[in-house]
Amino acid sequence: MTDVTSSLAQFDDTEALITLRDWLRFAVSRFNEAQLFFGHGTDNAYDEAVWLILHSLHLPLDRLEPFLDASLTDEEKAALAALLKRRIAERIPAAYLTHEAWLAGERFYVDERVIVPRSFIAHLLGDQLAPWIEDAEGVEDVLDLCTGSGCLAILAAQAFPQAHVDAADLSADALDVARRNITEHGLEARVTPLQSNMFDALDGRRYDLIISNPPYVNAASVTALPPEYRHEPALALGSGEDGLDATRVILGNAARHLKRGGLLVVEIGHNREALEAAFPHLPFVWLDTEGPGEYVFCLRREDLS
Numbered sequence: 324m325t326d327v328t329s330s331l332a333q334f335d336d337t338e339a340l341i342t343l344r345d346w347l348r349f350a351v352s353r354f355n356e357a358q359l360f361f362g363h364g365t366d367n368a369y370d371e372a373v374w375l376i377l378h379s380l381h382l383p384l385d386r387l388e389p390f391l392d393a394s395l396t397d398e399e400k401a402a403l404a405a406l407l408k409r410r411i412a413e414r415i416p417a418a419y420l421t422h423e424a425w426l427a428g429e430r431f432y433v434d435e436r437v438i439v440p441r442s443f444i445a446h447l448l449g450d451q452l453a454p455w456i457e458d459a460e461g462v463e464d465v466l467d468l469c470t471g472s473g474c475l476a477i478l479a480a481q482a483f484p485q486a487h488v489d490a491a492d493l494s495a496d497a498l499d500v501a502r503r504n505i506t507e508h509g510l511e512a513r514v515t516p517l518q519s520n521m522f523d524a525l526d527g528r529r530y531d532l533i534i535s536n537p538p539y540v541n542a543a544s545v546t547a548l549p550p551e552y553r554h555e556p557a558l559a560l561g562s563g564e565d566g567l568d569a570t571r572v573i574l575g576n577a578a579r580h581l582k583r584g585g586l587l588v589v590e591i592g593h594n595r596e597a598l599e600a601a602f603p604h605l606p607f608v609w610l611d612t613e614g615p616g617e618y619v620f621c622l623r624r625e626d627l628s
Contacts, residue, residue, distance in 0.1 A: 330357040330411050334404055343380070344391040346400075347372055350407050360549035363416035363439040364424055371417055375410065378421045379403045414550035424472075429481075431474045431504050436496035438559045440474040442536040443612035443619050444590055448475070448482045455586055455610075455621055456532065462486045466528070466580065468521065468535040468573065469493075471559060473501030473514065475534055480513050489528065491519040494558060521569070522576045529582045535573055536590040541566035541597075566594050567601060574602065574627065581624035588621045595620075 330353045340346050350372035365371045377384050379402055380395070395403065409415055418424040418439040424431050427445040451459040462483040467476035467490045476490035488510075490501050498516045505514045519525055538559055540548070545561040552560065562568040570591055577587045588610070591598055595617055599607060606626050609617035 327357045327411060330354075331408060334408055337400065337404060340400070341394050342392050343376060343395065346395065346403060347376055347391070350376065353407065353411060357411045359411065359414065360551045362549075363418045363441070363551065365417065371410075372407075374417050375406055375420065376403060378423075379406050415554055416551045419554060424474075426474050427478055429474070429478065429508070431472050431477075432500065432507065433472055434500065435554055436494070436556065437472040437500045438555045440472050442475060442590055443610075444475055444534055444536055444588060445478055446613045447588070447610060447619065448478045448534075451482045452532070452586070452588065452621075455588075455608075459483050460485055462531045464528075464530045464532075464582070465489070466491060466525070466530045466533045468533060469537040469559070469569065470501055470516070471497050471536075473504045473516065475536060476501070476514050477504060477508050477510060479532070479534060480508075480510050483532070486513070486531070488514045489517050489525070489530075490514055491517045491521075491525065493518070493520045494556065497556070497559070521572045522580060525580060529580055530585060531582055532586050532588070533573075533577055533581060534588045537569035537573065538562035539566045539570065539590070539592045539594055541594070565597050565601075566592065567597060570594075570598065571601070574605070574622075577622075578624050578627035581627070583624065585624045586621055587624070587627065588619060590619045592618055 340349055351368045354368035361367055361371055373387055382390055416439055418433050419435055424433045424440045426440040427449055431440050433439055463486055465479045465486045465488040470476050470490035470492045473490050476488045480488045492498050495518055498518055501516045505511055539562050540560045542564045607620040610619045612619055
């Protein structure tokens with residue numbers, strides 16, 4: 324019997340599970356037994372189980388302790404069991420099951436038309452990209468390239484209150500999700516979703532700031548992705564043999580879309596060594612992020628020219 328089959332079989336006998344505490348222990352055990360992969364908002368079985376249980380029971384996501392010894396109704400048990408079983412059987416990331424993801428303290432709607440929001444740029448926007456941007460009030464035009472769910476475009480609009488933000492993506496499906504998030508954050512007047520294959524539909528537009536979290540997974544890593552990642556759009560993950568196809572397009576075109584002194588900020592995952600080898604003439608500045616490595620670079624327009 325495989326680990327997944329064994330884990331699912333345990334759901335046939337849950338009569339002894341009475342309280343939320345009981346179900347939490349059970350869920351953590353089953354997730355670990357099934358060897359699920361975490362990386363779409365949580366990084367361990369406990370946090371994933373807490374998220375799904377609180378969501379299923381319509382409880383505040385930041386309030387676990389007061390409810391641990393509360394008993395579940397039969398209807399609640401059935402709904403929770405179905406949700407946990409889907410997470411195990413289909414290896415669907417929790418964010419897709421709950422249709423919500425959190426980034427920089429903000430909630431975003433997500434489904435399988437977009438990757439689950441995760442970007443080191445979000446943390447940098449919280450600090451208004453200081454010291455690389457000296458006057459946040461002076462930022463008037465921003466581009467979020469490869470916007471996906473629109474999360475970074477929304478965070479950029481919040482960080483730079485005088486700015487208009489273009490949220491560009493090739494995928495019409497992704498832009499539908501972005502529109503929903505833009506509306507839910509009340510930013511329709513300041514964030515514009517645009518369908519564009521990279522810069523193709525942006526002729527004549529110039530920006531004080533271009534940010535991008537483009538596809539950057541190399542071919543070898545794409546083939547080794549856990550099943551959870553295969554629920555995400557392939558278009559938003561892989562980027563050629565070395566993971567730099569999208570970044571090459573950005574570096575080759577950003578200068579003509581930046582104003583004088585404009586800033587380009589791009590996330591490239593674990594590809595720093597490959598990037599610096601491919602562009603030895605560019606003076607990449609690697610920004611400090613909350614992560615364990617240097618995943619985000621910035622360049623001025625003049626560096627690109």
